[in-house]
Amino acid sequence: MSDLIEKLRGLQQVDGEIYQLRRQQESKPLELQEAMARVASQEAKVKAAEAHLKSLQLAQKDKEGELQTREGNVKKLQGQLFQLKTNKEYSTMQHEIDTLKADSSLIEEVILKFFDEIETATKARQQEQQALASIQQEFQVEEKRVKADLAVIQERVGQLQSSRTSALEGIPKPALETYERILNSRYTNGVAMAPLIKESCGGCHRRMPPQVLNEVLIKAKLVICENCNRILYADDEKPTV
Ligand SMILES: [Zn+2]
Structure with a gap:
C-alpha cells in the first residue's frame, strides 16, 4: 500500500504539471x-x-x-x-x-x-x-x-x-480509476493527493477525525478526505529534500 501511495504521488507530480500547463494553454x-x-x-x-x-x-x-x-x-x-x-x-x-x-x-x-x-x-x-x-x-x-x-x-x-x-506502471486499475476520478473532478484543480499536515488535510485544511488519521497511517487502503475528496497520505512519506 505504501508503495501504491508512492506511485500515485509520482503520477500526481506529472499530472499536476500537465494540469497547470493545460490551463496555460x-x-x-x-x-x-x-x-x-x-x-x-x-x-x-x-x-x-x-x-x-x-x-x-x-x-x-x-x-x-x-x-x-x-x-x-x-x-x-x-x-x-x-x-x-x-x-x-x-x-x-x-x-x-x-x-x-x-x-x-x-x-x-x-x-x-x-x-x-x-x-x-x-x-x-x-x-x-x-x-x-x-x-x-x-x-x-x-x-x-x-x-x-x-x-x-x-x-x-x-x-x-x-x-x-x-x-502508470504497477498501479492497479481500481486505484487508478479512483485517482483519476478525483484528479478530473472540477473541484480539485488537478490535485488528487493531499498530505496530512499535523492532523488536517493538506488539500482543504479540514481537521481529520482520529479514525481517519489512523487509517491513513495504517495504509491498508486508500483513504479519502470526506471534505475535499482527495486521497490522503501521511506527511512523513514526503521525501526529504
Ligand atoms: Zn481535504
Whole structure:
C-alpha cells in the first residue's frame, strides 16, 4: 500500500504539471485580447478619418457643382444682355449678373476652405493609418510570442505524457480509476493527493477525525478526505529534500 501511495504521488507530480500547463494553454490566447482590442479601436479611428475626408470631398464637389451652375447662368444672362432694348432692362439684368457673380465668389471661398480642410483631413487619415500599421505590427509580435510560448508548453506536455505512461506502471486499475476520478473532478484543480499536515488535510485544511488519521497511517487502503475528496497520505512519506 505504501508503495501504491508512492506511485500515485509520482503520477500526481506529472499530472499536476500537465494540469497547470493545460490551463496555460487555455489562458495564453487571452493574452492577445488586449492587443486585438487595440487593433480594432485603431481600425475604427481609420474608418472615422476616412469618412470625415470623404464627407468633405463630397461637400466640396457639391459646391463646385453649384458654382458651375451659377457660372452657366451668368454666361446665359451675359448672352442675353445685348439683346435687351431698354437701359432699364439692361441695368436690371446687369444687377442680376452682379449678384450671381458675388454669390459665386462666396462659393469659391467656401471651395478654397474645403481644400484646406481636405488637406488636413488627408494628413489625419494618413496618421491614423500609420498608427494602425504599427499597432498591427505590435499585435503580430505578441501573436508570435504567444505561439512560441504555446509551442514550448506543448513540447513539455508531450514529455510529461510519456513520463505519465511510465508513472502508470504497477498501479492497479481500481486505484487508478479512483485517482483519476478525483484528479478530473472540477473541484480539485488537478490535485488528487493531499498530505496530512499535523492532523488536517493538506488539500482543504479540514481537521481529520482520529479514525481517519489512523487509517491513513495504517495504509491498508486508500483513504479519502470526506471534505475535499482527495486521497490522503501521511506527511512523513514526503521525501526529504
Ligand atoms: Zn481535504
